[in-house]
Amino acid sequence: MPKPHPYQVQDKYFQLAKQKGYRARSAFKLLEIQKKFNLIRPGQNIVDLGAAPGSFMQVIREIVGERGRVFGIDLQEMEAFPFENMKAVQGDIFEKESFFEAMKAFGFEQADGVTSDLAPKTSGIKDMDTGLSAELTDQAAYLSTQILKKGGYFVGKIFEGSEFQRVLRKIKRQFREVHVFKPEACRDRSYETYIVAQGFLASKINS
Numbered sequence: 001m002p003k004p005h006p007y008q009v010q011d012k013y014f015q016l017a018k019q020k021g022y023r024a025r026s027a028f029k030l031l032e033i034q035k036k037f038n039l040i041r042p043g044q045n046i047v048d049l050g051a052a053p054g055s056f057m058q059v060i061r062e063i064v065g066e067r068g069r070v071f072g073i074d075l076q077e078m079e080a081f082p083f084e085n086m087k088a089v090q091g092d093i094f095e096k097e098s099f100f101e102a103m104k105a106f107g108f109e110q111a112d113g114v115t116s117d118l119a120p121k122t123s124g125i126k127d128m129d130t131g132l133s134a135e136l137t138d139q140a141a142y143l144s145t146q147i148l149k150k151g152g153y154f155v156g157k158i159f160e161g162s163e164f165q166r167v168l169r170k171i172k173r174q175f176r177e178v179h180v181f182k183p184e185a186c187r188d189r190s191y192e193t194y195i196v197a198q199g200f201l202a203s204k205i206n207s
C-alpha cells in the first residue's frame with residue numbers, strides 16, 4: 001500500500017483499508033453510503049471528483065464491474081489502476097472545459113452517477129474551511145448537472161458551515177430526492193457530512 005495520502009487519518013479504518021487493499025480509509029464512507037442508498041449498480045458510468053488516492057474509485061469499480069466505467073479527477077497525480085475501464089486524470093474541477101474533454105477522451109459524455117469527496121486543504125479555521133468546502137461542493141454539483149443522465153445521482157461531501165444550507169437548497173431544486181447522511185467512518189470529523197441526491201431532473205443550474 002502506498003504511503004499515507006496527506007488527507008489520511010491513521011485509525012481503525014486506516015488499518016482496515018490496508019487489510020482490504022483500499023488506497024484510503026474513505027472507501028468505508030462510500031461503502032456505508034452504498035449500503036444505505038444502493039446507488040451504484042453494475043454496468044454504470046461514474047465520475048468521481050477529488051478522487052486521489054483512489055479508494056472511492058476502487059469501491060465503484062468493484063460494483064460497476066467490467067461493463068461499467070469509472071473516471072476520476074484530482075489536483076494530485078494518482079497511481080494508475082490495472083483496469084482498462086478506470087481512468088484517473090490530474091486536473092482542477094474549476095477548469096471545466098479540460099475536465100469535459102478528458103471525460104470525452106475516455107469515451108463518455110454522460111454519467112449515471114457523480115461522486116465527490118472533494119476537500120480543501122484545511123487551515124483549522126472553521127469558517128474558512130467550511131466556506132472552501134462549500135465552494136468545492138457547489139462546483140461539483142454544478143458539474144454533475146452538466147454530465148448526469150436524467151434520473152442520475154450525485155453524492156457530495158461537504159463540511160457543515162454557514163454556506164451548507166444554501167448549497168443544499170440549490171441541489172434540492174435539481175433532484176427528486178435529497179438526503180444528508182453522515183457515515184460512521186466520518187464520526188471523528190465533526191462537521192464532515194454527505195449530500196446524497198437522487199433522481200436528477202435534467203434542468204441545468206446555470207451555464
Ligand SMILES: C[S@@+](CC[C@H](N)C(=O)[O-])C[C@H]1O[C@@H](n2cnc3c(N)ncnc32)[C@H](O)[C@@H]1O
Nearest residue numbers: 026050052053054055056074075092093117119
Ligand atoms: C479526501 S481526499 C479524496 C479521497 C478519495 N475520495 C479516496 O477515496 O481516495 C480529497 C481530495 O480532493 C482534492 N481536491 C481539492 N480541490 C480540488 C480541485 N479543485 N480539483 C480537483 N481535486 C481537488 C484533493 O487534492 C484531495 O485529494
